[in-house]
Amino acid sequence: MPPRGQLWSEALMARQWDYVIVGAGAAGCLLAERLTQDGRSSVLLLEAGGKGRSLVLGLPIGWTTVAYGKPFNWGFRTAPEQEVCGRRVRWPRGRVLGGSTAINGMIYVRGHPSDFDAWADAGAEGWDWRSVEPFFQRFENLSAQPKSGRLRIQQASPSLWGERFISACEAAGIPRNDNYLSGDTLGAGYYYQNVFRGWRQSGKVAFLAPAMDRQNLTVCSEYLVDRCVISDGHVTGVLVRDKQNRQSLIEGRHVILAAGAIGSPALLQRSGVGEAEHLQRCGIQPVIDRPAVGQNLQDHFGTLVATETTPEGTVWADVRPWRLPLQLGRYVTQRKGLLAMPSSDVCVFHESGLGTTGVPDIQIHFTPAAGMHDEVSGTSKMDPVPGVTAITYPMHPTSRGSVLITDADASTAPEIQANYLTTEHDRQVLLSGIRTLRRIYDAPPMQAHRRAEIRPGADAQTDEALLKKAGQQGTTGYHPVGTCRMGSDQDAVVNSDLKVRGLSGLSVIDASVMPKLTSGNTMAATYMIAEYGADKLLRERDDPAR
Template sequence: MAEHLLDDGEVDYAIVGAGAAGCVLANRLSASGRHRVAVLEAGGSDRNIFIKIPAGFTRTVHDPALNWGYETAPGAHIGGRRIVYPRGRVLGGSSSINGHLYVRGQAHDYDTWAQLGCRGWAWTDVLPHFKRAESRAGGDPATRGRDGPLLVEDQRDPHPLSHLFQDAAEQLGLRRNPDYNSGDQEGTCIYQQMMKRGRRWSAADAFLRPALKRGNLRLVMHALAERVLLDGRRAVGLVYRVGGQLRHLRVRREVVLAGGSINSAQLLQLSGIGDPDWLRPLGIAVAHELMGVGRNLRDHYAARVAVRVKGIGSLNEKSHGLALAWEVLRYFTQRKGLLTAAPGHAAAFWRSRPDLAVPDVQMLFAPASYPAGRVGTASLEREPGMTCGGYQERPESHGHVKIVSTDPRQAPEIQPNYLADPLDRQVMLALLKFARQLFATPPLANHVAHETFPGPAAVSDDDLLEHAKATGSTTFHPIGTCKMGSDPRAVVDPQLKVIGLEGLRVADASVMPTMVSGNTYAAVVMIAEKAADALQA
């Protein structure tokens, strides 16, 4: 017998997901007061001290109360390993649990989208939306915003080793880049962070919380969307579950999926939108054939080199015992020190081959090291150390997100196919060699005692590549599973409308046709800003 659906009323816009994109959309679509807007979020409140403290990502990224707790399918090119795959399930989504680095990418990324048929997405088209979203004290006002809700700060307390890393990068031919978010990121720099006076400033802080005061915006937490309701070729509502009850929300104008690259593709498939060969074996009636749903999954796969430090302190020693107690006091009184740290402190945006027009590698340096190189574990090593790693910015390897059950609570199959493409393996090898070269270059080399990870036994190219396969990890940047374009595998058009349907859009990282050169959060906020404009045009 079919479950009874409780009528949950009618709204103009329904947004699925209160992550980075959903928070922006909720704010912008409700701003005029003319439209009734509902936001469904599968997670709960972000009132958690470890969310607010920037360095708390080492805990939140593994907290099952804040995280979907996904893992990948075994990877054929990474030794059959499954990779832990955190995605935020909380107000703010992954912006509440990520490493809070602000990286827009390169102008080249967005010009490439336009060349692929995504009209209106070139750098000059998207720049105003980046600027509108952010508030940034530094940088050229031609490229940086001053009055937006999203606060972007410089690091409050850069470590001396981060500056020595930059010195080494300069010795190897990289320039010091005064603003890597200007569209030209090549060079070395200190990362910018999403913080407000040393406190994490998530999408929920920046966009959602101020909008919740409006009477026309409704937020429903712990609401798991189960399917989009279609009337012919038009989306007319959503079925979602709260506390064991199924509810039906009717939608007058549009349903907007903003659940990210895993959940948006999953919800489309659960709604009968996708590849019939994936849906029919599960007993799902095909409502709309769209072969690209769940395909084109891309992610940044990172590997690292770590060394023991001499002659200067690192963050490791500050993370234990009485030193940690002092850092806690320092944070709450000055908003400085260890607890403001991100996973990356300094960067090098670098070309692995001289014939490339723009950088293809993002290096991340931290004046800290983790046991056995496990970035994101709760505790740093006790002995002084530092780490340099990186990833290919625009990987060629791609995979899929595919539902394995009609139960929306069951995780889909997530297969990024890390290092499947030979070019990705070639670039990975080059960046690990470059990390070693940086550590061997004065003045940074003056503070290297010895390499601890992978260690001196890793000598040959095969050794280094095996190290990458055995120890590499996601950097939490999945994109592309509902990609924008006009080719047969496109899922949305340049207005982010699901192709072949009315009243249904996707606005999150899943629509990116190719990977942006860096962390994805800034680009997702921009995408949501553009989507809000398109919805109200």
């Protein structure tokens, strides 16, 4: 291990790396493992956050603390959102080894096959479902069907409230679906989760940790990348700063941006790739006039439908002071119980009737707890009564936003404009999700155990009232994508090989390249993009004439 401080920076500068990866999130961790697997390529992985050695990052229940709090979070907020009561919505993104996989809700959803066919139709050649499915399978390791993949995935166990909710869905006309990974996602069932033996399976745990002893992999935390260095249309490396604010030039034969839908477009813009006029206003000399960089931002916007219930089986009951020692004992002996609980166990993928027939456009997360996130304090607070909550959102929003830097300083957060609910389509699908949930709650299997509706509340009945409540209480789905869109047209930021158009030696491999948001949580699709991207890079390395 080289010495720390200035000597460490000099060690990084003393060589040219085969691959320099910026960002140790889902994509960066998988890429680092794959690109070093055969020992032939040297890889430097740079992460702005720390090593993430806290116990709370491993405990599944820890997401309630780390998702919003420091030091593992960038702490982004959107600009004021017109359709959500002018709020500046908190946008948690991971700043730690593992990235957002270290702080998220651990939900594993590939998406719907039609999502990827739509990517191909939009110009992402070779990214249709038939082409990408093998790359999901390459890294997956399902507990029920063990494979050699590194990412451990298990399905949530049946529970009292889970069975009540799924039975209520069936009574409301929504079929039970015990395996949405089969390709048919419609229906209600139990989530697949990135948890194994009661421990979060982040990108760091699944991919980075097994590779850390490789001589050809170097991982540097607490290094902030200022910009890419470009010479005659070729990227030769990156300028970085350590935590003492000392700047270093790192040389690499190929630079890979894996900084996510916020970090990657911001880094491109600071490097001179973006809308020329905007870059000049930020004091940056344009290298490539590419207005699409930072545009096409998409995210899920969810709202809560919560109801008071009888106490049995709820989190409210489990956190009573006299029961907490029992929960601790259950975790220590069985790796189960409250401490092993991710964000949600039960899912619904449903049709609003406003989209393509047979393809779900509403997602619902159900959990046996009731509470609210406090946007001021950044903490989650439980309601003083037992209850359950479901979150619903449109999976295919037509609203589009942007991520734009405001100056040349990498320490300055970019301006995020999500533009939530700015289209009639998104508002109508959200309303359909709320009313679907009320039907489910009113069905006999739930009705017998519920009390008054807590959110949005029985007084909210009209479209206008429900949308106002959604604007007051709704939040990000934690799934930003699309800001470095992949495609074959002149406006696309990267091509189908994930290379930045107009430059050599630079790729973007993360959620920002998705042309359209997938049907559900985006972590799985991001891993797939990294798996496919690594395959493309290694094939190119082994056959430069390709």
